Amino acid sequence: MDLLHDMNTAMKYIEENLTREIDFKVVARLAHCSEYHFKRMFSFLARISLSEYIRRRRLTLAALEFQNHNVKVIDVAMKYGYNSPDSFTRAFLNVHGITPSEARKNGRQLKAYPPMTFQLSIKGGTEMNYRIVEKEGFNVVGVKYEVMMVNEILTPTYESMISAISDNEMKELEASSNIEPYGVVHVSVNYSESKEGKATFNQYIGAATSKEPLEKYSVLEVPSLLWAVFEIDGNWEHVEEQWQRIYSEWLPSSLYELAEGPEILASKDQKSEIWISIKEK
Template sequence: MIGTLNDLVDLVDRHTDEPIDLAGFARSHGTTEYHLRRMFAALAGLPFSEYVRRRRMTLAATDLVSGGTGLLDIAVRYGYSSVEAFGRAFRSVHGASPSDVRTHGGPFTTQAVLRFRLTVEGSRPMDVTITDRPAFVLAGHAAQVPLMYEGVNPHIRQHIASIAPEEHARLKSLNDAEPEGILAITEGSEPDAPEGTPITYLHGVALQDDSATPEDLASISVAAGAWATFRSTGPFPQTLQDTWAATAREWFPSNPWRLRPGPTFVRYLELTESHADAEIWMPVERA
């Protein structure tokens, strides 16, 4: 996977005037677009589409400063059919117009070429279990919340606090499939969605595929397949988020599995204000 990501980075600079065929690139490298986008975003810290935009605008700024090339020619060189569209993209990255940068030489923001490397961090083993699960349903109380990668999401906390205690008991009584217990489920975002993207958060439980779902609950149908379950124990939420990040940074690059589309969720075995013993469930398939 590390080599594939570096090949993808090289492709960005070789093809500046057309959309990147990420699906075709993924197929030619024996993986999927979904997994590739998830791994790129997790390791680079930004979505692939955002990297492409920043990188192209970095190269465009260099062309502008160098002079001698018309603005429309530069726009076309970096995949834009009009000066107006190019100008909007340029300003969104650099905070200045192309004419300002051409006239004054800057300021502009530089996106360096990314280079991915596999490093050993802490040499700690990851506690993971791979299981095959039949199709099942996730049902519970849903809310639209902004995606957050660090810290406690106050929108999720507010949603959970708004659920009456008797509803928690009812959810547990409906739970008739693995995994057991209340689950913190996220679904509905792109695999490389940036922070702030609206996602569906479901405070719910797992039901058998043929179980009836109460009409007042939202539900997500989950296809049969393999699941990777990562155990995380330690200070909350830092350890849980570190474990989540380590799946992309350490586990997936060195194991023959890749993510497949589907909801991810956390099963809390024990949770206090400052400590959590939990499982992270991710849908996977053989790479």
């Protein structure tokens, strides 16, 4: 498959440039997709952000450097993109559980994160119900959260975000829903990654509406976009499974890639829809 070849060509470039500045525009060009598409695809398939994967690979190689007892910590730090021994030592300790100086000692246990490649996995051909929708811009009104993801852990968690919204507020939001996607919507937008491996995004829990919002709620203006809309019956496990299949099965085999826009989960009457903003390849 060309997609697998392109993704692995991009991964090879990353591996060969762990001691240099990695140009994500080059990564995207090698993968024949946008930088945003590659990062989001990677985070869904690998379950960690691309920047976190690169950080772990660099610190894996850095640990091997200390088998040479004459190597200086500052030299290894600079080689793998750290501006000071202190910042390198903190990152090294976070991954390996010991300091670089301790790593020099014989018999100390270290962690290794091997290079990652993408492989084709043949699974049961379960159908996916979807439609392509071209939709004018609309507003989402609701509660806004600034979310950070480190080592696959969200802060705040989805459970705490939802529990912070009162029953009355949830009823207000649900009642304000009068345009697609209908029902209570969970919107993720403005995804970005830092060199330290942290991923951040804005999360809105609210409703798509044309009504005037109450002052206590935030408003997200969603621009005109092309959407792939997937229908799901079932509980949260089915929703999570469908998210994974969209990224691992549908997108790679489609004529589309991700557009830099929101990702929406809409729920109403025991049914859910996933809205993914897309553009033609």
